[in-house]
Amino acid sequence: MxxxxxxxxxxxxxxxxxxxxxxxxxxxxxxxxxxxxxxxxxxxxxxxxxxxxxxxxxxxxxxxxxxxxxxxxxxxxxxxxxxxxxxxxxxxxxxxxxxxxxxxxxxxxxxxxxxxxxxxxxxxxxxxxxxxxxxxxxxxxxxxxxxxxxxxxxxxxxxxxxxxxxxxxxxxxxxxxxxxxxxxxxxxxxxxxxxxxxxxxxxxxxxxxxxxxxxxxxxxxxxxxxxxxxxxxxxxxxxxxxxxxxxxxxxxxxxxxxxxxxxxxxxxxxxxxxxxxxxxxxxxxxxxxxxxNHTEWHAPGKFDPNTGEKGVAAQTLRYQDVFGYTILELARTNEIIVGVTPAMPTGCSLNIMMEAMPERAFDVGIAEGHAVTFAAGMAAAGLMPFCNIYSSFSQRSIDNIIHDVALQGLEVVLCLDRAGLVGEDGATHHGVFDIALLRAVPNIIIAAPADAVELRNIMYTASLGGYKGCFVIRYPRGGAFPKDVLNHECSLVEIGRGRKISGGERVAILSLGDMFEVAAQAAASCGGAHYDLRFAKPLDSALLDEVAANYGQVIVCENGVEAGGVGSAVLEYFARKGYKGDVRVVGIGDEFVEQGSVSQLWEQVGFREKLLKMTSLK
Missing domain, CATH: 3.40.50.970 (Thiamin diphosphate (ThDP)-binding fold, Pyr/PP domains)
Structure with missing residues (x-):
């Protein structure tokens, strides 16, 4: 042009x-x-x-x-x-x-x-x-x-x-x-x-x-x-x-x-x-x-203004892609599974299911509260809805989650895409409050997969039902996973059970969700142990008992606000049990984080600096 x-x-x-x-x-x-x-x-x-x-x-x-x-x-x-x-x-x-x-x-x-x-x-x-x-x-x-x-x-x-x-x-x-x-x-x-x-x-x-x-x-x-x-x-x-x-x-x-x-x-x-x-x-x-092409050009990224050509598409899968392909896979073997999203089918990749099973996937428009209660109605009638909402937008449906899902013990899978810091969209879009907002509510499970395979496994676990209330799965924006992760057969994850990744001395680093890699690197650098919590609610009490018995220093890493997050939950558990360990939390402080690349924002909130200080690394 x-x-x-x-x-x-x-x-x-x-x-x-x-x-x-x-x-x-x-x-x-x-x-x-x-x-x-x-x-x-x-x-x-x-x-x-x-x-x-x-x-x-x-x-x-x-x-x-x-x-x-x-x-x-x-x-x-x-x-x-x-x-x-x-x-x-x-x-x-x-x-x-x-x-x-x-x-x-x-x-x-x-x-x-x-x-x-x-x-x-x-x-x-x-x-x-x-x-x-x-x-x-x-x-x-x-x-x-x-x-x-x-x-x-x-x-x-x-x-x-x-x-x-x-x-x-x-x-x-x-x-x-x-x-x-x-x-x-x-x-x-x-x-x-x-x-x-x-x-x-x-x-x-x-x-x-x-x-x-x-x-x-x-x-x-x-x-x-x-x-x-x-x-x-x-x-x-x-x-x-x-x-x-x-x-x-x-x-x-x-x-x-x-x-x-x-x-x-x-x-x-x-x-x-x-x-x-x-x-x-x-x-x-x-x-x-x-x-x-309105959808593709809503926010197209860099492009050549003369030709309209954009950069070469990535040959890897993002978390949202893994969600989209996995829900379709699960729906093909379980006829009660349905998908719901409030106006984000392409953004969350529910469009994959909508194209293959249009009668079982629903875009309800920009109406997050309605999406949750609509899903609750389907659950009350015997279906297994997966309701996918961006984490920051889910704030608009808190009452519906509490009143219409959790209070009534209805099995709704709430998939919170874009959880944690999201980058250039800034404070209105960071998904950092979901754990703190939902953790106090009865009949809610909160899971955070560490990678794409874990996302598939947790989605499969949620699809089997048998629990009471809302099963929340939070995962971040982006990711770069090889396409063969979709070949991994889904397996059951015990609800509320974390895992020990590596042993060590003096310090135990606990991570939730996408904080897995940074916690693993920190543990390796200081010779400490690394545990993946997997669940913010319910916590793995046996894992925490093991940590308290063997480590005097505990660090919890999370991609969310520190106040009321999973770190707070660990602190509360230690207090109830009378454990004397030194528990520190590394996450988002009491502030609204502005826009920038995710790496810039982590640096701005001092995440790595805090982690280095806590593990006594120079």
């Missing part, structure tokens, strides 16, 4: 600069901004397709509204790269998602233009409503805008916000950026509903005419609204769900036409109350490979 000259891009360092452009100049600026994003993201990977699709939207909002006096809340944040560049972060953009650089998501501490942080989905409407109510109470003229898209409207929190906003009648604009995708294609009845709204052209033409007449008297305005409601029922054969919730609905309109967007937003700025503007955009707009 050819990168266009940057006649306007280099001149825009703030929304105030943007407002000096004419509408025709805005169109040129959008092309320059999109080319800038393509070039930068080809070298420094990030969220690609969503941000390309939202270029005109970001430009139009900043052209019409007075951000940050007006409050702009982005949902998820995948769409916000253009917003960052408009708001003075163009020159810093090459640091995006790097250690010490810009966050990949909106972040309040990064810029006054980021009204609210976003890394998880479906939060924008609730947050923007709070800002709209605050403006009303403070008698401020500030406007509040929520941009929701990339499948986030399927999240329950979005509808809780809509319901409240309609009742509050606050001055709130919700912009539904409908691109029919999150990472994978959107699913569910809501997707089909949006499609009906988008394709009903007769209704939309009439809608525009009716709203253009709303400047008449209040009585005539109410009369026109009644006509419109009847027309809507005739053309769509259903009511508009947003208007049923108390919103004025506008659209759908082309969200990649910056001039039309500006005109629409200017009109909406003058209308009070709760409003929803439905726009449709193309994910990956302006870059043909991304337009043709």
């Amino acid at each position: 050819e990168i266009c000259d940057t006649k306007y891009l280099v001149k825009i360092d703030s929304p105030a600069d943007l407002k000096l452009l004419s509408l025709d100049e805005l169109k040129i600026y959008c092309r320059e901004l999109r080319d800038f994003l393509i070039d930068e993201l080809s070298k420094n990977p990030g969220h690609f397709g969503s941000s390309l699709g939202a270029v005109e939207l970001a430009v139009a909002i900043h052209y019409v509204y007075d951000i940050p006096e007006d409050k702009l809340v982005w949902d998820v944040g995948h769409q916000a790269y253009a917003h960052k560049i408009i708001t003075g972060r163009r020159d810093a953009f090459p640091t995006n998602r790097k250690l010490g650089g810009l966050s990949g998501f909106p972040k309040m501490s990064e810029s006054e233009y980021d009204s609210f942080g976003a890394g998880h989905a479906s939060t924008s409407i609730s947050a923007a409503l709070g800002m709209a109510v605050a403006a009303r109470l403070k008698k401020s003229r500030s406007k509040a805008i929520a941009v929701i898209g990339d499948g986030s409207m399927t999240g329950g929190l979005a509808f809780e916000g809509l319901n409240n906003a309609g009742a509050e009648k606050a001055d709130l604009l919700v912009i539904l950026n409908d691109n029919n995708h999150s990472i994978d294609p959107n699913v569910g009845a809501l997707k089909e509903y949006f499609l009906d709204l988008t394709t009903s052209r007769r209704y939309n033409r009439m809608k525009i005419h009716i709203w253009n007449l709303l400047g008449f008297s209040p009585r005539f305005r109410r009369f026109l609204q009644k006509i419109e409601h009847g027309a809507k029922s005739f053309f769509l054969h259903q009511s508009n769900v947003f208007e049923s919730l108390g919103f004025r609905y506008f659209g759908p309109t082309d969200g990649n036409d910056v001039v039309s967007l500006v005109r629409a937003l200017r009109d909406l700025r003058e209308i009070g109350g709760a409003k929803l503007l439905h726009i449709y955009t193309t994910k990956g707009k302006g870059y043909e490979p991304a337009e043709q």
Whole structure:
């Protein structure tokens, strides 16, 4: 592709600069901004397709509204790269998602233009409503805008916000950026509903005419609204769900036409109350490979911007791949096994099962709480669900795990992908809290495999049932395993049983999950023993008794927060038994860890330094 000259891009360092452009100049600026994003993201990977699709939207909002006096809340944040560049972060953009650089998501501490942080989905409407109510109470003229898209409207929190906003009648604009995708294609009845709204052209033409007449008297305005409601029922054969919730609905309109967007937003700025503007955009707009393959180009990594060619695919398997192939293998021999994921089939590799057994694998949309309770319902009816959720996203379903699974003793296998530090996505995505959040709950097993073979064995063990409650399997992002690991026949692992890897003197190093290798290296370096706990709950009491009897110093290594993690569990056990050993924990301290490569982040939190100090290595 050819990168266009940057006649306007280099001149825009703030929304105030943007407002000096004419509408025709805005169109040129959008092309320059999109080319800038393509070039930068080809070298420094990030969220690609969503941000390309939202270029005109970001430009139009900043052209019409007075951000940050007006409050702009982005949902998820995948769409916000253009917003960052408009708001003075163009020159810093090459640091995006790097250690010490810009966050990949909106972040309040990064810029006054980021009204609210976003890394998880479906939060924008609730947050923007709070800002709209605050403006009303403070008698401020500030406007509040929520941009929701990339499948986030399927999240329950979005509808809780809509319901409240309609009742509050606050001055709130919700912009539904409908691109029919999150990472994978959107699913569910809501997707089909949006499609009906988008394709009903007769209704939309009439809608525009009716709203253009709303400047008449209040009585005539109410009369026109009644006509419109009847027309809507005739053309769509259903009511508009947003208007049923108390919103004025506008659209759908082309969200990649910056001039039309500006005109629409200017009109909406003058209308009070709760409003929803439905726009449709193309994910990956302006870059043909991304337009043709939305899933692959959501976050493609490095690529050649001229050809679209990416690096050679790895010839090894990641943890997620091992999960995907193993659940399919287990499902082929056990007809009650089903798979569930909230909008991450490709990310967690459940797509492998979905392709082979579409009737037994379910993508429920961005709805983590629903995914867990949906799985619980299937378990109550005699199925064996494997529910795969990224660890940090599972935080959104804690009540469902406790109330709907553990309390009722239902056998649901909860596979937590991306557990531990994940790298460049930063604090919103690190999966470091799951053990601490779940360990106190009865009827929960928490396992962490040390490698791919162990993952297969633990999945097989969980699939056999016979326990009571939720079987959690946590494993990290990435990995590089030879493909022949899939040839290893799955074997049973005794629940709550760890293993002694090597003997030694003076110090025993206990590891959980992917901390296996670093613990093995440390044990070898200091002549200590190495034990693989395998389970954070239940702990292997016999193993811990052996450790307490033979070692005066114990170090627990974990890829999670120290407070409430498996190290805390070991400390609690030693205290209950009255053991006098010196137990130390090496994990994540009382802090939110920012973005960077995983190795950089481990160095930043001082993991190796702590381990060296504890083992008296110099």
